[in-house]
Amino acid sequence: MGKLVSSLQLEVPDAHIRYSHSQLLVLRRQMLRYARSVPPGSMRNDRRQIARSLHSLFSNKTWLDEHTVGGSQ
Numbered sequence: 001m002g003k004l005v006s007s008l009q010l011e012v013p014d015a016h017i018r019y020s021h022s023q024l025l026v027l028r029r030q031m032l033r034y035a036r037s038v039p040p041g042s043m044r045n046d047r048r049q050i051a052r053s054l055h056s057l058f059s060n061k062t063w064l065d066e067h068t069v070g071g072s073q
Contacts, residue, residue, distance in 0.1 A: 014027075020069045028054040 028051050035047035056064050 018067060018069045021064070024054055024058070024068070 022057040031047045031051040032052070033052065035044045038047065
């Protein structure tokens with residue numbers, strides 16, 4: 001679990017969480033499907049931006065090596 005920052009009283013997530021490549025692909029697909037089901041607007045744009053960001057991370061070998069179980073394989 002993360003650390004508790006005393007001055008802010010916020011839970012800071014563990015910075016070393018690793019995901020599988022398939023988990024990230026599923027998340028991206030879910031964001032796109034959800035975005036398509038929402039009428040145009042800020043909520044739809046937010047979900048599309050998340051999906052776009054995940055897509056760009058897939059091409060970043062350094063990020064994949066640091067944040068996924070299998071690395072950039």
